[in-house]
Amino acid sequence: MLAGLTEEQEHIKSEARRRLEAERNDERLLALLEAGGAYDETLWSSAREMGWTAIAAPEAFGGLGLGLAECCLLAEELGRVCAGAPFLSSSLAVIDALAQFGGEAEKASWLEKLASGEAIGALAAAEGRGALLPERPGLIFSDNKASGEKTAVIAGAHADVAIVFGADPSGAARLGVIALDAPGVERRPVSTFDASRGVADLSFTDAPVALLQVNDARAAANRLIARLALVNAFEQIGGADRCMELARDFALERRAFGQPIGAFQSIKHCIAEMYVKNELARGNAIAAATSCIEDADDFELRAAAARISAIDAYEFASRETMQVHGGVGVTWEAGLHLHLRRARALALELGAKPEWEERIVSHLTTA
Amino acid sequence: MSRSLSAVDEAFRQKAVDWLDGHVADFGLPAREGLSLEQDVELARRWQKVKSENGYAVISWPAPWGPGGTVTQQALFATEESKRGFPAGHLVISLGMPTPMVLRYASDELKERFVPPAIRGETLWAQLFSEPAAGSDLAGLRMRAKRQGDDWVLSGQKVWTTLAQFCDYGVCVARHDPSLPKHKGLTYFIVDLKAPGVTVRPIRQLTGEVHFNEVFFDDVVVPDAYRLGGVGDGFKLAIETLMMERYTAAADETGFGPTLARFIELAAETPGVRGETALDDGGVRAEIARTYALQQGLVAIHGRALAEMSAGRTPGPEGSIHKLASVRHRQHLSTLALDLLGPDGLRQAPGVNPKTDFHYSWLDAPTLRIAGGTDEVLLNTIAEKILGLPQDHRPDKGVPFDEIPS
Numbered sequence: 025m026l027a028g029l030t031e032e033q034e035h036i037k038s039e040a041r042r043r044l045e046a047e048r049n050d051e052r053l054l055a056l057l058e059a060g061g062a063y064d065e066t067l068w069s070s071a072r073e074m075g076w077t078a079i080a081a082p083e084a085f086g087g088l089g090l091g092l093a094e095c096c097l098l099a100e101e102l103g104r105v106c107a108g109a110p111f112l113s114s115s116l117a118v119i120d121a122l123a124q125f126g127g128e129a130e131k132a133s134w135l136e137k138l139a140s141g142e143a144i145g146a147l148a149a150a151e152g153r154g155a156l157l158p159e160r161p162g163l164i165f166s167d168n169k170a171s172g173e174k175t176a177v178i179a180g181a182h183a184d185v186a187i188v189f190g191a192d193p194s195g196a197a198r199l200g201v202i203a204l205d206a207p208g209v210e211r212r213p214v215s216t217f218d219a220s221r222g223v224a225d226l227s228f229t230d231a232p233v234a235l236l237q238v239n240d241a242r243a244a245a246n247r248l249i250a251r252l253a254l255v256n257a258f259e260q261i262g263g264a265d266r267c268m269e270l271a272r273d274f275a276l277e278r279r280a281f282g283q284p285i286g287a288f289q290s291i292k293h294c295i296a297e298m299y300v301k302n303e304l305a306r307g308n309a310i311a312a313a314t315s316c317i318e319d320a321d322d323f324e325l326r327a328a329a330a331r332i333s334a335i336d337a338y339e340f341a342s343r344e345t346m347q348v349h350g351g352v353g354v355t356w357e358a359g360l361h362l363h364l365r366r367a368r369a370l371a372l373e374l375g376a377k378p379e380w381e382e383r384i385v386s387h388l389t390t391a
Numbered sequence: 392m393s394r395s396l397s398a399v400d401e402a403f404r405q406k407a408v409d410w411l412d413g414h415v416a417d418f419g420l421p422a423r424e425g426l427s428l429e430q431d432v433e434l435a436r437r438w439q440k441v442k443s444e445n446g447y448a449v450i451s452w453p454a455p456w457g458p459g460g461t462v463t464q465q466a467l468f469a470t471e472e473s474k475r476g477f478p479a480g481h482l483v484i485s486l487g488m489p490t491p492m493v494l495r496y497a498s499d500e501l502k503e504r505f506v507p508p509a510i511r512g513e514t515l516w517a518q519l520f521s522e523p524a525a526g527s528d529l530a531g532l533r534m535r536a537k538r539q540g541d542d543w544v545l546s547g548q549k550v551w552t553t554l555a556q557f558c559d560y561g562v563c564v565a566r567h568d569p570s571l572p573k574h575k576g577l578t579y580f581i582v583d584l585k586a587p588g589v590t591v592r593p594i595r596q597l598t599g600e601v602h603f604n605e606v607f608f609d610d611v612v613v614p615d616a617y618r619l620g621g622v623g624d625g626f627k628l629a630i631e632t633l634m635m636e637r638y639t640a641a642a643d644e645t646g647f648g649p650t651l652a653r654f655i656e657l658a659a660e661t662p663g664v665r666g667e668t669a670l671d672d673g674g675v676r677a678e679i680a681r682t683y684a685l686q687q688g689l690v691a692i693h694g695r696a697l698a699e700m701s702a703g704r705t706p707g708p709e710g711s712i713h714k715l716a717s718v719r720h721r722q723h724l725s726t727l728a729l730d731l732l733g734p735d736g737l738r739q740a741p742g743v744n745p746k747t748d749f750h751y752s753w754l755d756a757p758t759l760r761i762a763g764g765t766d767e768v769l770l771n772t773i774a775e776k777i778l779g780l781p782q783d784h785r786p787d788k789g790v791p792f793d794e795i796p797s
Contacts, residue, residue, distance in 0.1 A: 272778050287781040289767070292774035299773050300716055303709040304688030311691035329684040336684075378673070381680030388683065389655060389670065 029097075036079075036094055040101040043070055048105045050359035056108050056220040057365075061181055061213050063220050064108025072141035076112060081119050081139035085131065092251065096258040096313055103262025103338075106362045108220040111144045113255050114179035118145030121187045121199065121248055125236035130201050134185050146183035146204075147252070148174035148226055149245065156375035157245055163190035163228065165198050169208075170233040173225065178373050180204075180224030181213045188233065189245050197241040200233040207231070218369035250327035253374050254316060257309045257327075257334035260370050261302060264334070267341035267363050268298040271348040278350075291348055298341045305330065305337040328383040335377055338367040396463075397701045403460070404467045407447065411475055414441065420476025420746065428600060432515075432557050435478035439486075439512025448510050449486060456494065456506055463700040466642070470693075473643050476746055480647075484553055485509060488632045489516035489562040493581065496619035496628070501581070505560065517561035517584065519549040519606055520629055524797065526551075527768045529564075530573045530626055531787075531795075534608060536565035536580065541615050543567075543580065545608045551762070555591050555604035558584050562632065564625045569793040576792055577625030581617040588612070598754050600743070642693040642713055644686040646721030646759065648745055648752040651682050654728055657749070661731045669731040678727055685720055689713055708777045715769040722756035725749045 029037070047066055056062050071077055079094050081087020088094075095116060102112065115138050122131050137143035151158045152175055163172030174180075174188060188200050202209065208231035214223040238244045272295055275286030285291050312326035342363040346353035353360050371377065396404065416422065418438040423431055442448040449457035450465040472479050490509045493516075494502055508514040525532035534547030545565055555561070561582050568576040584591065588611035593601040620628045645651070658670040658679070665672040693713065696706035728749035729736035742748030745755050760766050774780040787795045 268778075272780065275780060283784065284781055286774075287784060289771065289783060292780050292783075293767070293770040295778060295780065296770040296773040299778060300712045303692060303712055304685060304716065307688040307691035307695065307709070308684060310695065311687065326687070328680075329687045332680060333684045333688055378677065381677045384680040384683050385676045388651075388679065389659070 033094060033097060037097045037101065039074065040076070040098050041104075043074060044101055044105045044107070050362065053106060053108050053220070053362055054356065054359060057218075057362075060215065060219045061222075063111075063182065063222055067107055068109050068111060068141070071109075071112060077115065077141035078139040080116055081135055082123055085135035085139055087119075087135070087139040092254070092316055093313060095255050096309070099255045099259040100262035100265075103259035103264075103366075104266040106263060106266075106366050110179050110221050111141075111182070113252055113259070114147065114183065115141075115143075115145035116255060117147035117248060117252055118185055118187050118201070120251060121147075121236060121244075122201065125199065125238045125244065126201065127234060127237065130234050130236075133203075134201070137184070143184040144179055144182050146177050146179040146186045147248070148177045148180065148186045148188045148202075149249070150175050150177075155379045156249065157189060157242065160195060161189060161191040161197065163188060164193060165190050165200055165233055165235060166193050168233055168235070169230040170200060170202060170228040171208075171230055173227050175225045176214060176373075177224055177226055179222045180211060180226055181222040183222075186226070187236075187248075188228075189241070190233075197245070199236040199238055199241045199245060201236060202228065202231055202233050216369070218365040221369055221373070247324065249374055250324045251316060253331040253380070254309065254312050254327045256370055256374060257305065257312070257330040260334035260338040260367070261305050261309060263363055263366055263370075264298065264302045264305065264337040264341040267338070267345040267360075268295060268302060270360070271295050271298065271341075271345040274345075274349050285348075294344050294348060298337075298344060301333070301337040301340050305333040308333045325384060325387045328380045328387075331374070331380045332377055332384070335367075335371045335380075338363075339371060342367040396467075396698055400461070400463055400467065400697075400701045403464050404471065407464075407468050408471050410445065410447070411471055411477070414438075414477075415475050418477055420744070423476065423478060423744070428602070429557070431478055432481050432554065435481035436512035436515070438478055439482055439510075443511045452491075452494070456510065461700070463697050466693075466697055466700075470642055473647075476744075481554060482512065482515070484518055485514075485516040485558070488518050488635050489560070489581075491635050492562055492579075492619060492628065492632050495631075496579075497581065498616060501616065505581075514559040515554065515557050517552050517555045517558040517606075518632065519552050519555075519561045519563035519582065520632075521551045522548060523550055527765060529629060530577065532564060532566060532577070534563070534565040535569075536567045536578055536613075538567070539612075543578075543613045543615060543618065545580070545582065545611045545613055547608055549606040549608075550594075550603075552591075552604045552606050553602055553762075555584065555606050556593050556601070560584060561606075562619070564629045566792065567622055567625075570791050571623075572789050573787060573792045573795065574626045575623055577629070578622050579619045579625040579628040580613050581619065582608075582611065582613055586611055586613075596758060598743070598751065598758075642689070642710075644689040644693075644713075644717055645746075646714075646717035646719070646756075648721035648725060648756070649728070649747060649749055651679065651686060651724075653747070654682070654724060654749075655679060657728055658731055664733070675727075675731065678724070682720065682724055685716060689717055711769070711773060711777070714763065715766055718756065718759045719766060721752060722760065725753035725756060729753060 078087045079090045083089035119138050138145055149156050151162050183204055186202050188202050192198050208229045210227040211224045216223050275291050276284055278285050308330040312330040315323040315326045346360050352358050446458045450460040451462045453459050493505050522532045537544045561584055563582050564577050564579050566576050567578045588609040590607040592605045594603045595601055658675055661669040663669045663672045669675050692709050696710050699706040739750045743751050745752045
């Protein structure tokens, strides 16, 4: 896949690129950084109009019933423009979880709304510092009521529904779905360096929860997260490619000491190193996507490799493109810091690198 | 990865793997333990003969030379062969670059004479390009070729000529006209390395081994029939030679060093500074994960290129990062492997196989970062050819060669 795209996939990708490029406006994104708690409404209405919200949702619920490949293609395009709303991937978590483990009632309540973009979804996993999934969740599900805290929830400030990782009173991990406008739910926006991500802490006090029908909730959550990490990897690669292109274009145009700075090896090599990292990340991401689509045993391992190489690629490219740009690169107006911020945010959102490195090593050493 | 190959290629791969597994004991890694380079090259020649008798030599070459397989199949075979440690690397140059150039440019008579013995491993061919004053800047070479009746007379010196001490023939580039700009005055020849006037002097590398040579030409007479391409086409043919083996050679994500599994094994059996064993050390674990991601990224890129070729399409340029990324990382990982051992890392095992021995792999790594295109040249190539960045400043551009300050 992605090497040999179908005609329909090519179409989705090129239409997405066309629309996103036409609407991209760094000033709008910069304003979002200052506004705090806001997201790019132009982007979100495009996403609904173009049917991007429906890509992964089942057809029975008004979705397009397309696969992960299409989500990845779209994510790559969103990454290129530093999209000012995280909802396509945050909603994907809920669509994915409900489609697999949701009861009929939950599916009926949410899937159609998520597919149309009328509702926004989020994944609430972390509790404070450390790994994305807490070892012993403090969020407890008892008698279909949830009590406890979830922190740093992406899109949590705007979401209508969340998949929450918690435990039953015996401490066994469970996954539940909670409507965020229900009584007993409180949200507090988190101030952050990439403001359009809608990060919020969520508190639950006897909030109504519907448990998902899954035997091993931790394993299911891990798989869900691995799929999101893969989609995010494509977003990271899109951003990294964009940073590389910006560096290249600037190096061709900017002259110093009588020649374009792109003729100096220190600059050429720096941009070539971006290429190396971006292609390694792409190699891993495509391999992971293939593995996911084929439902292969090695999927989570491949997703972890894709995630850590995509983190590397985007952070390197966003950092070094600023270096190539020199003084102008660190100005507010140039907007390169949008990528610097996004690269860091994406590197943290689904669990930081050490956690994903550990996933790889434990796979390799216990296999 | 292999699951994205066509059914025909997957069947080929499976059959090749079975066949290779049947020969590992006689020709693979176990058979090579403790051999001198000379013995190893001899083993490689015999292995080549076995391959040629079983349709696995020069797989992608058309009849009558090869079995007419595809480039994908040749690459698949080479990769499986490399995984099992067969000594095919010694023939990578002979069959990967000079011989295909003979096939492309020589007369039918010369092809008939030179190519079949090379395919059977009976003759070995060298590539004589680099010179003391022409490495990365190949077109700066100084070896002279003077026309003398129907012949040419070659004089000068080549260097870094891999395995020349065992080779019978070679292809070489020499300057026929120093009054032309440097790229234009070059011509490409077949040379007989046993001819009068040729002296091969081995170069001892930092590992103590002798893979490379200096080759001196003192008025060596070469018939005009041995000229490949037109007079003045030398640089073009040299580049063509270097591009030749792009996808046919083995792709080894470890940079021809020890595998990650071997590193993990070593860490598990070594006491840790931070943790019970080195494998419990968070820093070591992070390195393992990063190595895995890097190597699997390379495997994926190569697999995708094979799948593209298998489907009849041209692979993208991303394969060009392979040597740069894999060898650089091999140096890093080998250094780290010795670090795990602490002071006991000083104790060097007698092994001399870079695929199995971290000491040797560490010691040999600087050579690989230079051979076959330095890291810097590879980065320049990515920057210029893929990303469209300008060439470096070149004051000698368009200047007659004999007016360039040296």
